[in-house]
Amino acid sequence: MGTVLDSHFLALTAIVTVVYQFIFFVITALFKFDQVTDFAGSTNFVILAVLTLVVKGTWHFRQIVLTLLVVVWGLRLGIFLLMRILQWGEDRRFDEQRGNIVRLIIFWTLQAVWVWTVSLPLTIVNASDGGGSLRPADVIGWTMWVFGFLIEAAADQQKLSFKNSPENRGKWCDVGVWKWSRHPNYFGEMLLWWGIFVAASPVLEGAEYLVILGPLFLTLLLLFVSGIPLLEASADKKHGNSGAYRFYKKTTSPLILLPRGVYGNLPGWCKTIFLFEFPFYSRSLPQEKASGDSKNSKENELKDD
Known part of the structure; x- marks a missing residue:
């Protein structure tokens, strides 16, 4: 696979992404209608996946499988998020952005970068000839x-x-997989996109391994920027005075699914180094009050997540 072909596909996906996100940016800016933001991001992945597969037209089994995986993920997430926000009525993330055009531009620019970058492994696979026979990396x-x-x-x-x-x-979610992780949805999303990269690896050669920037960018974004830090700060401010919440946070992994009995007994250094329990995830916790205050706080008096 030549670098010229790679460049053509990278340019094509960049142009399509920018145009698609710009359309929804205009809708948001003109009509103050921000319920379509997550839908615009998720469906953009679907468009790039199908477009690159069809344009190349080699229809190798590896290309078809990876394209289907991205399409299934994008449609499921896009429809789910759209139905959820339509039910809730508004996206509170945009409370301070609806009247600020600069902040809106920054958000939609970052969303375009996110879509294009995370799609890189599949883009390169679909730009190739398919990479020959299947390998263990595909199944993994x-x-x-x-x-x-x-x-x-x-x-x-x-x-x-x-x-x-x-x-x-007035309660925080601690049912199902949320008993084993404070952010299991983010863990699942990271895992599946790293899986896409691993399955794409048999096709990669030389500089093409730089497409690892896709899942790496997603991981860093969720760990340090717009994912876990924002949600941890919000939950700490709402529930931080509750002793039960503090116990939940102390015994529940921030990302990787683990039984509470295991995670809660691990030393702090182990949690930080291996399990992503970074100190700044707790910097928004209110200071401990006088003895008994946290016990007397009632969860049902706190705002909903």
Whole structure:
């Protein structure tokens, strides 16, 4: 596979991504209608996957499988997020952005970069001749995707059901896979995209291994920027005075699914180095009050997540 062909596909996907995101940016800016933001991001992956497969037209089994995996993920997530936000009525992430055009531009630019970068492994696979016969890396990658997809889908549905129950108002979600991770949906998403990269590796040569930037960018984004840090800060401010919440946070892994009995007994250095329990995830926790105050705080008096 030549670098010229790679460049053509990279340029094509970049142009399509920018145009697609710009259309939804205009809708958001003109009509203050931000319910389509997540749908725009998820479906952009689907468009790039199908487009690159059709344009190349080699229809190798590896290309078809990886394209289908991305399409299934994108459609499932896009439809789920759209239905959820239409049910809730508004996206609170944009409360401070609706009237600020600069912030909106930054958000939509980052979303375009996210889509294009994370799609890189599949883009290169579909730009190739298919990479020959299947290898163990294909099966390993597909297996990672299946587990990641199931975890993410289960986490999304379990939290939605939890939040839709009136008796859970003012509580944090700790049912299903949320008992084993504070952010299982993010863990599933990271796992499936690393699986895409692993399954793409038999095709990669030389500089093409730089497509590892796709899953790496996603991982860094969720760990340090717009994913876990924001949600941890929000949950700490709402529930930080609750002793039960502090116990939940202390005994529940931030990302990788682990039994509480295992995670809760691990030393702090182990949690930080191997399990992503970074100190800044807890910097928004309120200071400990006088003895007994946290015990007397009532969860049902706190705002909903």
